Amino acid sequence: MDGRRVSGWVWRRRLTVRAALEDAGFGTEARNQNQPRGSRQRSGPLGDQPFPGLLSKNLSREELVDALRTAVVDRKGPLVTLNKPQGLPVTGKPGELTLLSVLPELSQSLGLGDRELQVVRASGKETSGLVLLSSCPQMTSRLQKFFIHARRAQRPTATYCAVTNGIPATSEGKIQTALKLEHIDGVNLSVLVKAPSRKDILEGVKKTLSHFRVLATGSGCALVQLQPLTVFSSQLQVHMVLQLCPVLGDHTYSARVGTVLGQRFLLPAESTKPQTQVLDEALLRRLQLTPSQAAQMPLHLHLHRLLLPGTRARDTPIELLAPLPPYFSRTLQCLGLCLQ
Numbered sequence: 001m002d003g004r005r006v007s008g009w010v011w012r013r014r015l016t017v018r019a020a021l022e023d024a025g026f027g028t029e030a031r032n033q034n035q036p037r038g039s040r041q042r043s044g045p046l047g048d049q050p051f052p053g054l055l056s057k058n059l060s061r062e063e064l065v066d067a068l069r070t071a072v073v074d075r076k077g078p079l080v081t082l083n084k085p086q087g088l089p090v091t092g093k094p095g096e097l098t099l100l101s102v103l104p105e106l107s108q109s110l111g112l113g114d115r116e117l118q119v120v121r122a123s124g125k126e127t128s129g130l131v132l133l134s135s136c137p138q139m140t141s142r143l144q145k146f147f148i149h150a151r152r153a154q155r156p157t158a159t160y161c162a163v164t165n166g167i168p169a170t171s172e173g174k175i176q177t178a179l180k181l182e183h184i185d186g187v188n189l190s191v192l193v194k195a196p197s198r199k200d201i202l203e204g205v206k207k208t209l210s211h212f213r214v215l216a217t218g219s220g221c222a223l224v225q226l227q228p229l230t231v232f233s234s235q236l237q238v239h240m241v242l243q244l245c246p247v248l249g250d251h252t253y254s255a256r257v258g259t260v261l262g263q264r265f266l267l268p269a270e271s272t273k274p275q276t277q278v279l280d281e282a283l284l285r286r287l288q289l290t291p292s293q294a295a296q297m298p299l300h301l302h303l304h305r306l307l308l309p310g311t312r313a314r315d316t317p318i319e320l321l322a323p324l325p326p327y328f329s330r331t332l333q334c335l336g337l338c339l340q
Contacts (some may be wrong), residue, residue: 022244037317049230050293053326055085064088067104072110072164074320075102079308080110080117083322086298090119099131107135119159120144121306124248127339128158129303130322146309156211156227157317159305160236161324165221165254166245166264172213175239179232180205184270189252191269192235192242208232210239219286219334221248226301236301242266251276255272270291287334300328 055067067085074081092098100119107116115135120143121155122131134140137151150157178193181204196205209229216223222245226236237253240246244264246254254277258267279287284294302324307317324332332338 007098013139035114045246049297050287050289050330051327052330053085053300054298055087057087059097061097061105065102065109068099068102068106069109073322075110078115078134078139079120080133080135081306081322082131082133083130084123084131084303086126086327087127087327088124090153095283103133107181107314114129115217123209123303124174126162127300127301127303128298128325128328131305132308132320132322143308146225150307151229151231152227154209156229158303160226160228160330161302161304162224162226162236162240163217163248163300163328163335163337164222164224164240164243164245165248165277166220166243166257167217168212168243168245170213172211174209174211175242176209177239177242178205178208179235180240181233182270185273185289187274189269189274190232191239192238206232206246207231208235208239210236212239212243216337220231220283221335221337223332223337238301246277247299247301249277249297249301251295287331298325298327302328 011247015267028052029159039307056063059067068082071082071084073083089096091100103117103119107113110117112135117133117135118134118137120134120140123129132143134143138278149155171172178196178200179190180193180200182191183189184191190306193200193205196207201207207230211227211229214222215225224240224245226239233254237247237250241250241253241256244257244266246257246260250287252274255275258269277297279289279291284291284333287294289297302322304322304324306320308320310316310318
């Protein structure tokens with residue numbers, strides 16, 4: 001599929017990629033005018049916090065509900081859109097504090113009464129960005145069918161932004177590979193399957209596809225637009241590892257990229273345990289981080305844009321936007337990543 005046609009479809013209601021991303025706060029200058037509620041972009045010099053804007057690990061239920069209410073970026077009829085903080089799981093074990101566990105309180109807080117919110121679309125725990133909620137079961141069903149149909153037609157509906165440690169060899173393209181979940185050292189991890197057989201497919205191996213486009217480069221890193229056309233656990237993280245450019249803050253899969261004499265290569269997943277991402281000294285200096293701080297770096301993967309169907313079949317798709325988290329914007333500023 002031609003990358004220009006894909007990008008043109010996704011950015012249909014924006015004149016250029018630059019204009020769209022600047023509206024969301026990309027670049028080295030903060031743009032605080034007309035920002036949606038829930039946006040907390042930084043302006044001015046860098047602060048002392050290495051990762052500003054992260055969710056506190058000791059929030060009470062009430063504090064989490066307040067934080068999510070503040071994170072609402074759009075409300076249309078029964079639809080509520082949040083800009084989910086990084087580190088908040090959508091689901092979890094009984095008793096754990098998750099997005100799903102506080103939906104009843106959030107529904108009440110937003111004045112929905114008995115119309116409890118349901119999750120329509122959400123990013124994973126380590127990913128920040130858009131979460132689409134609905135208080136209408138019929139609307140939920142309609143949107144889920146829309147997303148399924150779009151995947152079958154290979155039309156991207158979700159656009160992620162990522163900062164990668166390394167620069168892809170080509171400025172844009174597609175990543176297509178088969179993945180499976182494998183239990184390694186007590187954790188389910190996504191691993192590559194070469195030349196999968198029909199038996200493999202029946203046993204859980206899935207063919208995955210993502211489009212990528214490099215938006216800016218600097219200091220050996222890249223700002224990358226990612227559009228998954230399939231859904232699989234950690235798909236985008238693994239796909240960038242296969243490009244030898246792991247996402248910053250990926251402490252699960254980045255160890256699969258080895259380096260010898262400055263040359264990167266892929267290590268076998270089955271023999272590579274997850275470990276804290278290792279960054280070279282030059283990059284640490286640019287990011288103004290100590291090694292111990294870098295070990296706590298959040299994943300720089302953000303669900304930035306989502307397309308929804310219009311009211312009528314032929315209507316232009318509706319766009320939802322989630323501004324970047326403050327720590328993401330800080331990283332871009334440190335690396336000098338901006339759109340040319």
